[in-house]
Every structure is written in C-alpha cells, then in structure tokens.
Amino acid sequence: MQIVVYNDIEQRSPQAQLNLDEQLLQAAAKGDVGPTWRLWQDGQALVVTRKETHLPHFHSASVSLHRQGWPVVVRRSGGSTLPHTAEMLQLSLILPRGLIVVERIAQLYAWLAAPLVGLLETYGIQVGFGEVKGAFCDGSYNLVASGHKIAGTAQRWIGGLAGVPSRQGAVLAHATLFVKGQMRAPTQAVNTFYALAGGQPHYEERAVTTMETMLQKEVQMEEVRQKLLSILERGDLVDAYGNL
C-alpha cells in the first residue's frame, strides 16, 4: 500500500488544523486525495466532539475556557474531550475506501497505531491498546504504557457505516501522542470544561503519561517528530494489523 506522507509544518489555528483533517477526508472520498499520513502539531486547545456541543452549558463553558487559554474546538471523530498542546504530536491517517477496503474498526486502529508503536519501541517504551480508568477521552484503543494512557485515538468513517466494507467514501483515524511536559494542566482544563458545561466526567492526571515521564529524561519534540517521520516514510509498519 503506497501512502503519501504529508509532513505538515504549517501553523494554523487549532480549528483550522482539525478542519484540514476533515477536508482531506472529504477529498479522499471524492478520489481527489490518495492514502495519506499527515504528521502535524497543534497549539493549546481543548478538542471536543459533536457530542459535547450538546451539553447544556457548552457555549458558556467554551467562552470561559477560551479566556483561560484553552480555546474549545470541535472535531467530527469519536470519543470525548481531549487536550492538545504544542508538546504533543498529531498523526492522521486518511484512506479512500475505493482504493483500500477497510474491513474492521480494529484494523484501522492497528494501522494508525503501528508507526507510533514502532516509534515508542525505539525509545524502549512498550505499549498496547487498552482502557485506562480515570483517563480523559478513554476507550479501548488508547495506547497504554505501564497502565497509563500515552496516546489517544479516534476515527470517522464516511460513505458507509464504520466496520462495514465499502467501495465508496473514506476513513480518517487520528492519534495524539503525549510527548513532553506534565499532564496536570491539560487534565484540569478538561475537568473544568465538563464542570462548567454540565457534564459528569472527572479525570485524573495520574492516568495519563508522556514520553518524558516514562523515560524520566528530557526529549526533544523535533527529534521525536523526525523519528516518526522516518518510520512513516519507510512504510514497513502499515501491515502490522494483528501483530500488535
């Protein structure tokens, strides 16, 4: 499978960054874009799903969080609220279903995770899929290191329902890898959002980790990014489905 690697270094607003994923997805569905990896970084933001926009006090909570330095932006994939910061790496995989038949939700997660698993292995960090109690945006397809969430993942399928083979439309899977810094402020921001918006969840900082915390030493964003980029360009981890 030939996948174009888009090393996206352009600065955009957090909403514009998410919009680009959606634009690539729509373009892939029309046949205008082929299979693509997009590697990118975002500014500080709280990324909510369409579900959160229905919370009773969503708008006032968004205004308040924006004032606190956490603009609230909306993505169209699944899960729940996830913080983005400049100390995280973002990876998106866009596949036209006309070119690549994705038969299972799990298969797409495995393809998305394969390069991240490979990256983390080069640092000696072993990860697998799993849920982490107390982690924000929790789900079965977190990447988990020593019981802590180190990356979040989500999907969006168009042209036919998820998990059902189709020859039309496209799929998007994206991941956020926590590379540097502490997770206290991002976790607090998520909790503040839900408290103000009228949601129930409360999350714990200790459920989430970063590469730096796992390694107990400083890592450089650019170095991590370049390593991941070289793994993507090598392209030999894409077929790791079933081998995680």
Add this chain to the structure above:
Amino acid sequence: MSEVRDDRRYSKEHEWVVQEEGRVRLGITDFAQNELGDVIFVELPEVGKGFHAGEAIGTVESVKSVSDVYTPISGRVVEKNEALEQRPELVNQDPYGEGWLVKIEPTDWDQEANQLLDAAAYRALIGE
C-alpha cells in the same frame, strides 16, 4: 447471525427503510449496529429539512468510531427519534423498532425504493 426483516428495503450502506402510511421510517440494520459496537450518541437532522437520496442525514457514534448515516430516499424529515437523545443504545437493542432514526415524507418513493435491495438481496450482501 444478523436479523434481516422481509417487510423493508435496504441500502448497500446498511440503512433500512419501510413505508408506513405515506411516510418512510429509516434506521440502520442489525448487521450494521453489530459492526459498529455500542452506540453512545446519535445526531439527527432538524425536522423539516429536505434531503436527496444519498445525502448524509446525521451521524452515529459508537464507543469506537463515528459514521455518517445516509438516506437512500429523497424527501423531507417529518419526525426524528427523540428517544435516542437519552437512549442511543436503542439503536443496538432494537435497530428495526425503537432504534429507528427518522421519518421522511418521500418525494419519489416508488422509483427510489425499486433501486434498493429486498431482504433476500441484503442477506446475500452480508453473506447470510
């Protein structure tokens, strides 16, 4: 084994439609809900909005993914299943009954329905 009901028509995208007193009720199939996993959120269009066949009318979110849902029938939405706001799991529990999504006033039912799959063809599509 997934349930397929003989009284309705099916799209290749795994939506079902059934005509009831001049209106068309639409939902997703048992096969589809099973593949999706536990549904946790359904976003449906506003009543009164018109759609052409093949257009996305909303989204279904499971614990693992979000999918667009399409209407195989053109027309205007006259009712949406408000119960799904509080109980999205109905899509899993009763996909052909209480888990329906919208009701549409069709503009070209006879022609568009003929282009959809009957139960036997849909069973063949899903390999059952």
